Amino acid sequence: MGTLEVGLALMALxxxxxxxxVWVAISLTVVAYAGLALFSSAPAGLVLGSSLWGAVSSWSLAPLPLFVWMGEILFRSRLSEDMYAGLAPWLRRLPGRLLHVNVLGCGIFAAVSGSSAATAATIGRMSIPELRRRGYDERMIIGTLAGSGTLGLLIPPSIILIVYGVSAQLSIARLFMAGVLPGAVLVVLFMGYIVTWSLLHPGRNPPADPALPLGERLRASARLAPVIALIAGVIGSIYAGIATPTEAAAIGVAGALVLSAVTGGLTLASFRDGLMGATRTSCMIVFILAGAAFLTTAMGYTGIPRALAEWIAALGLSPVALIAALTVFFVVLGCFLDGISVVVLTTSVILPMVNAAGIDPLWFGIFLVVVVEMSQITPPVGFNLFVLQGLTGRNIFRIAGASLPFFLVLLSAVVILVVFPELATWLPQQMAR
Structure with a gap:
């Protein structure tokens, strides 16, 4: 049996x-063990032990549980209410008005949670009843939340960027910096679509509320100050070189606890629930990473990544054609797996061909996350769709239909990222100086 045929057999398994x-982590481990036992002469048991220990003992993983815990704390605080109150008074005259609060609120919450599902759930729980009461178009309410909720995957501190950095052995700090400008571009694209839709459908938004005096708007915006301070403390400390990602994560947890206590959201029950939620999520992610590390090692022994890279190279695809093919591949794969599983399943196989094509792995990480964002709003396993179904009670396909325009916006972001790769590489280059 040839190497590629072995790869297809293992993929089928x-x-x-x-x-x-079967759990993703266990599936990865079983496939890796089968590959080693059946198609190589390596001692499967010894490779299993060394791979699993090497994966879970990596210092690069240290920020992960801290950032997850920070998101869990803020998820149970009054942060979303403060964001809504601080942003809403400034958006009353912009076409689309309070729909922009969804985008900006998700962008801000993404910068302190790192989770797509937590971002969509937190902002959606607060904004859906309010926007419905005011008479906004329900499809746009759902669509803006589904699309901008994916920002939690890209804007640092992104959990999936940590996973990619560990899998690809790249600097977490540089990956965080690489995600800042593409995240800002996505916010602008989402808001641009809302403005365009509102101008084309002027009768589907409610009348504008009376303008508030400048003093009242400034007082409302003061509620954003703690959130902005937390973002500056986490991201700014990394960019300035003051703190490592692990230290910045610890700063974030401490800041989140203080914010939660000050706003009255910190109780013994919420602290316990947040800690347990972070423990479950972190264990799940690390378990998957351990299985993926074993699979990566097993693939190396079987020679599948090298053979696949040689096959792709033999096709003579240009870097742009390769990126187009990988975009389709990741979107299809994301229809059946969550984003973290997509990253850990494919990194070991895809990176050799990416490197062979001369593509910057740092840029590729941002591209991968944006494409995975697209898969978060595609059925049947679009996590953000499930979150919004729980919040609205609507049919999953109706929610997917409302999300389609924002899927296309994300696709346009991929095109922009390909045309202007400096969006992802410029900040890390400045950081290195």
Missing amino acids: LFVLLAGG
Whole structure:
């Protein structure tokens, strides 16, 4: 059996296990063990032990549980209410008005949570009843939340960027910096679509509220100050070189606890729930990473990544054609797996061909996250769709339909990222100086 045929057989085994409901981490481990035992002479047991220990003992993973915990704390605080009150008075005259609060609120919350699902759930729980009461178009309410909720994957501190950095052995701090400008571009694109839609459908938004005096708007905006301070403390400390990602994560947790206590959201029950939620999520992610590390090692022994890279190279695809093919591949894969699983499943196989094509792995990480964002709002396994279904009670396909324009906005962001790769590489270059 040839190397590529071995790869197809192992991929078929993986999909059978996943379709049977076996945990992702266990599926990865079983496939890796089968590959080593059946198609190589390496001692599978010894490789299993060394791979798993090497994966879970990596210092690069240290920020992960801290950032997850920070998001869990803020998820249970009054942060979303403060963001809404601070942003809403400034958006009354902009076409689309309070729909922009969804985008900006998700962008701000993404910068302190790192989670797509937590971002969509937190902002949606607060904004959906309010926007419905005011008479905003429900499809746009759902669409803006589904699209901008994905910002939690890209804007630092992004959990999935940490996972990619560990898998690809890249600097977490540089990846965080690489995600800042593309995240800001996405916010602008989402708001631009809302403005365009509102101008084309002027009768589908409610009348504008009376303008507030400048003093009242400034007083309302003061509620944003703690959030902005927390973002500056986390991201700014990394960019300035004052703190490592792990130290910045600790700063974020401490700041989140203080914010939660000051706003009255910190109780013994919320502290316990946040800690347990962070523990469950972190263990799940690390378990998947350990299985993926074992699979990566096993693939190296079987020679599949090298053979696949040689096959892709033989096709003679240009870097742009390769990126186009990978975009389709990741979107399809994201229809069946969550974003973290997509990253850990594919990094070991895809990176050799990416490197062979001369593509910057730092830029590729941002591209990968944006494409995974697209998969978050595609059925049947679009996590943000499930979150919004729970919040609205609407049919999943209706929610997917409302999300389609924002899927296309994300696709346009991929095109912009390909045309202007400096969006992802400029800040890390400045950081290195």
